[in-house]
Amino acid sequence: MHSPLLQSHRLRLARVSEPGRIYLITSVCWNRAPVFRDVRNARIASRVCHSPKTWPNATCLAWVVMPDHWHGLIELHEGDLSRTIARFKAMVSSNIKRKTGRKSPVWQRTFHDAALRSDDDVKAAARYLVANPLRAGLAESVGEYPYWNAAWL
Template sequence: MTFTCKARAPLFSDATIARAAARTLTERRLWRDSHLLCWVLMPDHWHGLIELSAAESLSTLATRIKAISARTVAVAAERSGPVWASGFHDRALRKDDDLLTAARYIIRNPVRAGFCARVGDYPYWDAVWL
């Protein structure tokens, strides 16, 4: 399943805030029984490919991710107020969808946006296949 959370403002253009958000969004305890397969943090959103645990709903996972990361970002940004826009966007992968194709699409976001020429030049992404 692909999963996208929009930020209320392009907070993640700031390296200190982006590093804090990336550290928090990838903490294993945040994901519990679900698995984060790949992710990219863009200036105005976070996009991930996840394997959702049967034990929890996407809504519950999204609420936890956004709440915990918002606290970290607020401290790093030295500001209060909402970090994430309400809701999220998700797309379930069908059985015939290729996981690696979905992962490549996600991590190529910075290249498509013109932030870098190669994915490896962008600092805020990762994938379990590396």
């Protein structure tokens, strides 16, 4: 039987970063805590998503902040996907800790990624991503939920 830590380590070892590829990313909060149910934290994460400083080697095409996780549609231009997501998570964490005094971690160490195939419809993936609050019962329309964005707006 493999430990979850060893499995996540193997997951990171097998991860391939391809410039020009678009990835659907899911990053979960530490112990599935609803960190972003707090409006201050959700706004902090949203500002980090919007900042060009967050994505120097990628473009964040769409994203949604859910109470206990984040989804993003990231187009990698160069470099390493793991480092790109680590940068985003570190920026969110440091801002939340500095502005709210939070002591415990914000994120789980790993994240899930799925590379879109070249024939996948990127806009359809973005629509699916930003509709997560509807499926979770957090809003009745996408416009009611404030913590998301997509490049096509």
